[in-house]
Amino acid sequence: MTPRARLIVNILAWFAFLAIAPFLISYSMGHRITTNSANPVSVGTFLLRTVPNGAEVFLNEKLLGNKTPSSIQNLLPGQYNLRVEKDGYRQWNKKLPITGTLITDIRDVRLIPAVIEEDVMRTDIINFSISPKRQWLGLIDKTKNGNQLKIVSFNKYADPGINVKVLINSKETVNFLWSPNEDYLILQLSMNKTSRNYLVEINNGNSTELVNDGSKIMGWVSTLTDEKLVKLKSNKTIISPLKGTGTETISLKTEAISFNTNSFAILEKNDEKYNIRTFSLSGNEQDQISVPSLAKFPINDIFLSSSGDIAILVQPTQKLMIWDNTDHSWHEITEHADNINWSPEGDKISWQESEFDLWIMNLHEKRTLLNPFVPELIARLSSPIRKPAWYAGSHQILFFEKDTLKIAELDPRNGHIIESLISTNISDSKAEVIQNGDEIIATVSHENVPALSRFFMLEKADR
Numbered sequence: 194m195t196p197r198a199r200l201i202v203n204i205l206a207w208f209a210f211l212a213i214a215p216f217l218i219s220y221s222m223g224h225r226i227t228t229n230s231a232n233p234v235s236v237g238t239f240l241l242r243t244v245p246n247g248a249e250v251f252l253n254e255k256l257l258g259n260k261t262p263s264s265i266q267n268l269l270p271g272q273y274n275l276r277v278e279k280d281g282y283r284q285w286n287k288k289l290p291i292t293g294t295l296i297t298d299i300r301d302v303r304l305i306p307a308v309i310e311e312d313v314m315r316t317d318i319i320n321f322s323i324s325p326k327r328q329w330l331g332l333i334d335k336t337k338n339g340n341q342l343k344i345v346s347f348n349k350y351a352d353p354g355i356n357v358k359v360l361i362n363s364k365e366t367v368n369f370l371w372s373p374n375e376d377y378l379i380l381q382l383s384m385n386k387t388s389r390n391y392l393v394e395i396n397n398g399n400s401t402e403l404v405n406d407g408s409k410i411m412g413w414v415s416t417l418t419d420e421k422l423v424k425l426k427s428n429k430t431i432i433s434p435l436k437g438t439g440t441e442t443i444s445l446k447t448e449a450i451s452f453n454t455n456s457f458a459i460l461e462k463n464d465e466k467y468n469i470r471t472f473s474l475s476g477n478e479q480d481q482i483s484v485p486s487l488a489k490f491p492i493n494d495i496f497l498s499s500s501g502d503i504a505i506l507v508q509p510t511q512k513l514m515i516w517d518n519t520d521h522s523w524h525e526i527t528e529h530a531d532n533i534n535w536s537p538e539g540d541k542i543s544w545q546e547s548e549f550d551l552w553i554m555n556l557h558e559k560r561t562l563l564n565p566f567v568p569e570l571i572a573r574l575s576s577p578i579r580k581p582a583w584y585a586g587s588h589q590i591l592f593f594e595k596d597t598l599k600i601a602e603l604d605p606r607n608g609h610i611i612e613s614l615i616s617t618n619i620s621d622s623k624a625e626v627i628q629n630g631d632e633i634i635a636t637v638s639h640e641n642v643p644a645l646s647r648f649f650m651l652e653k654a655d656r
Contacts (some may be wrong), residue, residue, distance in 0.1 A: 213453070217228065220316060235293020236267050237270065237294065239268065240264055240265075241262065241263045243262070243277060243304055244630070246260070247280045249277070250263050250265070255585050272290055273528075275288070278653075283612070283619065285304060288603075300560075301602070301603075302602075303589055305600070309615055309649065313646050314351070315644065317336070318636060319335050320367055320623065323634070325371055326375055330350055331343075331369050331373075339361060339362065342380060342400075343356055343611065344393070359399075365382040366384065371413075375625055376395055377392060388409075402424045409426070410424055411425050411430075414475060420435065430442070441476075444459050444470065444581070448461065448462045451495045453539075456471055457497065458637050460484075460492060466484075467484035485514075492534075498539035502515060502516060502535075506534050512529065513527050513528075515566075527552070530546060531545050532545045534582065534583065540556055541555050548578065551590070579590060585626050589602055589603060596618055597615070598613075598615050615635065631650050634647045
């Protein structure tokens with residue numbers, strides 16, 4: 194090629210580059226040319242993740258080639274019908290928007306088995322508690338002579354276990370307080386304003402009825418050498434050893450106490466002013482928080498989250514107020530709140546304003562569609578909602594409607610999806626989530642016999 198011809202080719206190539214460069218830049222910025230418009234249009238992406246993975250994805254009824262986790266790109270702005278299918282599971286459907294240049298994240302889809310497999314763990318069980326470290330099961334066993342406590346290994350739940358020699362009246366309310374090291378259990382029994390407390394040694398089942406000194410056992414503290422009880426007596430908070438002497442009074446003005454997995458908080462009242470003090474589970478004071486002046490209105494209760502945020506209920510309207518431990522400020526949320534539950538991570542909170550509704554609020558989670566400190570109504574039903582509990586984190590929530598356990602997905606786009614999971618056939622069932630949500634343990638009626646069952650939330654191929 195001659196020098197002149199090479200020059201002409203270079204000039205033409207340069208002009209061609211200048212001509213297409215704007216389109217390349219526009220393409221890299223998420224714009225496309227459509228048949229309806231000559232002007233570039235911004236496009237977006239669906240990012241879809243499911244539990245379990247490997248589900249087929251349909252977009253506007255068209256099957257896509259990729260399975261979850263899936264990225265669906267170059268979508269024009271608008272509404273799309275998404276459907277997810279996997280053998281052995283119920284379909285998941287939702288209408289979701291695409292906004293130009295943005296990613297629409299759908300990362301918390303929990304697929305529900307079409308038929309949830311049940312494993313009857315034990316019969317004649319009417320109540321249970323799982324120790325925090327998942328080492329032990331405390332079971333209330335229905336016998337001919339009355340109800341009895343049995344301790345069994347969590348991983349060997351079919352073993353005979355250890356019978357604890359405490360006879361429990363069928364009308365008594367039962368509460369379990371596991372010690373931090375899970376060497377002991379306080380069994381609290383109450384009925385008609387009377388109560389009994391038993392100290393149970395986990396390894397051998399020996400039980401000792403504790404002297405009723407007018408105090409209420411609230412929880413445990415643990416040091417390197419010992420585990421101690423936290424008691425509330427006549428507005429005094431007392432740390433008491435299991436054996437011997439050496440009690441320590443850490444508060445003289447206690448109104449309420451709340452525990453989480455790594456600390457506890459004491460609400461104090463002094464000269465009509467409220468103050469909150471927080472402590473580690475070793476009993477060392479960590480912080481003091483002033484409560485806003487609430488004039489003559491008393492504070493009804495206190496709830497401490499795992500992240501250090503604190504909820505209080507203020508009379509006479511049950512006003513929910515929250516201390517944000519991140520920016521160290523108080524927020525007034527709503528009136529008539531009850532049944533407060535923090536999520537395990539402490540980034541969300543749930544409550545009820547009547548027995549027929551369920552509310553949640555996001556505080557700290559960044560990658561969520563729920564705006565911080567904005568209440569979100571999850572459900573309002575014609576039947577009472579009972580025992581709401583967070584499901585394996587803070588992206589779904591469980592609750593009972595009559596004898597049916599349901600799960601609500603916390604994605605507000607086009608409504609919260611609510612699914613029925615299991616029917617327990619009893620009106621006052623209890624359920625706990627284990628294995629990161631892969632199993633649910635619940636008290637049920639099995640062939641007209643009370644039982645403890647586990648329900649598998651994954652098909653066998655996905656476990």
